[in-house]
Amino acid sequence: MARTAEELALEKAAQREQASKNPQDRGGPLHVPDFEEIERSESFKDLMKKKKQFLIPTTILFLGLYLLFNVVISYTNWLDAPFVGDIPWVWVFAFGLFAMTWILVTVYMKRAAKFDQMAEETLKEFGYEDKEDIR
């Protein structure tokens, strides 16, 4: 039988309590983190906001351009015309999607470094400084 969420939550909480009684067994912290408290904190909310501000528009952008390209080449002949010399536009746009992928990856790498910093500060705020120790 499927257990209800309450039962599951109780079971998990009991496991954690057990674990926190024997911290040396797990090498973990002495108290169980309150994830909802962290979730509600300003610093975590800020991190999520910044992440969303980047990820949602870029995801819509790249999926949109990708689908648009496929629709255009499947239903129209717009891109059959030559761009320079004998190279048709379709190759230019195809390469454009390649370039888009590399550019977005590079931009994300830069942004993500900031997200990492924010995440670390959030963890610090709640007393979990060394991620490796929290196991």
Added chain:
Amino acid sequence: MNATVIIIFLFIVLMTLVITYYAAKRTNSASDFYTAGGGLTGWQNGMAIAGDYLSAASFLGIAGSIALFGFDGFLFSIGYLVAYLVVLFVVAEPLRNLGKYTLADMINARFNAKKVRGAAALSSITIVIFYMIAQLVGAGALIQLLFGIEYIWAVLLVGIMMTIYVLFGGMTATSWVQIIKAVLLMVGTVILSFLVLKNFNFNIFEMFTQMKTATPHGEAYLQPGVRYEIPLDTISLMLALVLGTAGLPHILMRFFTVRDAKTARSSVMWATWIVGIFYVMTIFLGFGAAAFVGADLITSTNPAGNMAAPLLAQALGGDILMSFISAVAFATILAVVAGLVLSGASAFAHDIYGQIIKKGKATERQQMLAARYASVGVAVFSIILAIFAQSLNVAFLVSLAFCIAASANLPVIVYTIFWKKFNTTGAISAILTGLISALVLVSVSPSVISPEAGAAIFTGNPLFPLTNPAIVSIPLGFIGGFVGTLLSKEVNAKQFAEVKVRANTGGFKQL
């Protein structure tokens, strides 16, 4: 088969066996076996992802398709590459932060329910089996062509090699085989591209001008529409490719081999560059083969065009280059199937045996034994299927695997990470709706039922018009998860808070 081929071939086999020998010494726990101890660096894992991803279908298949169909042959590559943005933005980091060995681990970070784990394991195993049959049947046919060995022996050879790597060397051996394969593949492709470009006087414009008249298609060769004529079918397939990569078990598994989300991220960056540059170079290979080998010779050697790259190597670099390219193709096959065996084994041994049957209480020794038995089981099962599937047209199996990955795995991943109201019922129904709808729609599609006798398994009128059902089954997977969630009163906001915090901060890993 000439002496050069045999020497290069034996050298690759020997090198991979030496790696396996050293890897075996370092494989002492389940974590070593499934994740190489989680100690790979970003560039190592990035190369391994490329090695896992660029199958013989990519190397020989795409080069051949471009040679025969021009732009339409290249089209898939766009989907295969852009897909890494979905992997990077949505999947890679949460997966690393929440999971241990498998996709089911990540989803169960939130639900801790056996049924969800079972459903996730089932979809992973289905994807792996389809992908594996396609790879093995393709491998058998290719090795038969490249080295003149009979089909059954070719499948057995590849099958035994992949089993040895995984059984003894686990993820460490598999990763290094994939890394070496990625290097060999890039070296081979760079050499061939250089020779092709040299013949076009290193002038891209001249290359396009010549290609306009070099093939039977004439000007249409450089434009879309030579091969794919049903617009909705093309769009459906392209949708499966861009969304499916983020749900492929053997690719997802690679993210557990690094220590944290930061390294997972940088491995995607490496993979994107390697995979992208490789695909750009396949254009040169395809154009070169069409111009310097010719469509007639390519199709008479193999109707699907799979021999285009080796024939091009023969034409531009003689026997030695052809032998090298053939050996690279062999290494390519081995690296991909080894990764598949490992991901199939992890779903059986870790999810089904370790977590569902043994409730997570299996000892280290039991886990290791289960992992090894499962590897042999998955390998033997796929070898047997591949031997019987020889005459089957397997090309659609790969696109089906992408379709199931996109329909069954991606919705549940997205909901688990982003949707607060998502619950156990929703998770099970998302996976099963995606999986079943993809399978059912394919089984009544033109890939299985064709009016032309002998073109597919059954003769008759297909009940579903598209060869790839992704455009229907992906939305169904999302709707299934949504409706399932609403049907149940269960809420798990607490677990969602935990998943959200852990996925986004990388803290509290094994809690």
